[in-house]
Amino acid sequence: MKYFTILLVLFGGAISTQISAHHGYPQYNMGQRVPMQGTVITYRLGNPHTHMTISVINDAGEEEVWAVETTWTLRGMRARGFTPNLLQAGDEVNLLVSPALNGDRTAVFQSIEFEDGRILPPPENN
Amino acid sequence: MIKNTFFRISFTPFLLSATFSSVLAQDYDPRDLAGVWGELPTGRPGFNYQMETPPPPLTQWGMDNLRMMEGITHAAVGDRNAEFTINGVPTNALGGQYPGKDCEPLGMPGNLDYVDFGPFEFIYTRDGGRIIQMMEYHREWRTFWLDEEHPDDVFPTYMGHSVAHWEGNTLVVDTIGYNGMTQLTQGVGHRPSDAFHLVERYTRISYDRLLLEMTMYDEKAWGPDASWDGLSKTFALMPGERLQEFICVPSEFEEFDSALEESME
Secondary structure, eight states, X not given: OHHHHHHHHHHTTSOOBOOOOSSOOOOBOTTOOEEEEEEEEEEEOXXXXXXXXXXXXXXXXXXXXXXXXOSSXXXXXXXXXXXXXXXXXXXXXXXXXXXXXXXXXXXXXXEEEOTTSOEESOGGGO | OHHHHHXXXXXXXXXXXXXXXXXXXXXXXXXOOOEEEEXXXXXXXXXXXXXXXXXXXXXXXXXXXXXXXXXXXXXXXXXXXXXXXXXXXXXXXXXXXXXXXXXXXXXXXXXXXXXXXXXXEEEXXXXXXXXXXXXXXXXXXXXXXXXXXXXXXXXXXXXXXXXXXXETTEEEEEEEOBOSOSOSSTTOOBOOOTTOEEEEEEEEEETTEEEEEEEEEOTTTTOTTOOEEEXXXXXXXXXXXXXXOOOOOHHHHHHHHHHHHHHTO
16 A cells, blocks of 8 residues: 555656546546555446445555546456456455546556456456 | 268368358458448547548637537547647546537537447348448447438437438438537537538448548538548448447446545545
8 A cells, every 4th residue: 555655646747648438537647557455345347437446444554445447338348358246345456556646536447466366457458 | 961972072162162262352242331340450549530630610600609618628639738629628628528428428420439439330221221320339329311311301419310322332421400419529629500511421441441531511610611521530340249238327427426425535
């Protein structure tokens, strides 16, 4: 988590781009990918984007809830190997995300690494 | 058994030959556009058009009535670093407009911005009188009425009224009757007027490539003599592909928004 915080500070002013979103999304630093470790609260595979909420313990030992979304549509998620039951509430997850620049606890999902070393989406398909 | 043996000896080489020649030559009817078409493998998501010219400037009436002064995002057309469009609309605005925002209908040509998110399919009716274009993205569709004229009393809609005819092997689609509620494309910061007129030319340039060339007119927005042309895009045939369900659900946004708001408490 400390690594995550440090990277947020370091790259907070980096060049940002906007994703294809369907409501008033904040801007994300799409060029930056930072690790996020946490516990799945919710996971909804859907259109136009997949959403998940992740419980993260910050440096002070407090719980923070992060809202994470994907840029891919359901078609894109399926093509990358995601299924409706891939994640369950309570799962411990290691993600790579692109955080918002405005300080909101939200980020764009980039990839997930499972305990067996499997990464989705596969690096060659991301 | 004898027949089977005869068949295998006599016809198998022929069938194999036919199959191989079909695969190699990829024979196709240039007027058969049926099938699912998607983004080129080398396409740039969100940057879908090859542009020769920028859109015409707005008329004074257009400046007063059509501009999206709240700003737009995804300045995919033109200079992405520009802070304003040629008509003074802020680009890359936080919370700005774009086709399909908040599950609003995209219509045409806005939906074509997003073929990388969802392909489209052409379906021919058995009577030969219509071609249906099904857009996976936001589950929109429209009908091309072949060899017909527009009715005099076109009812304004998001998709407009489309008639089509063949010029050689090019399908020319003419659409009028828009309701003015859409956005032409991501990078254009104004809505079309109810006089918007779209001409599309679809040409199957090879077995697996479909070229679309577009010209747009809007005498209220751009003036009676102005047109926006030089817009083209090539799509790739996706053999065996099936359209998937894509429904934009506002309540799912609300769910995410609620999660985001709760996360900040």
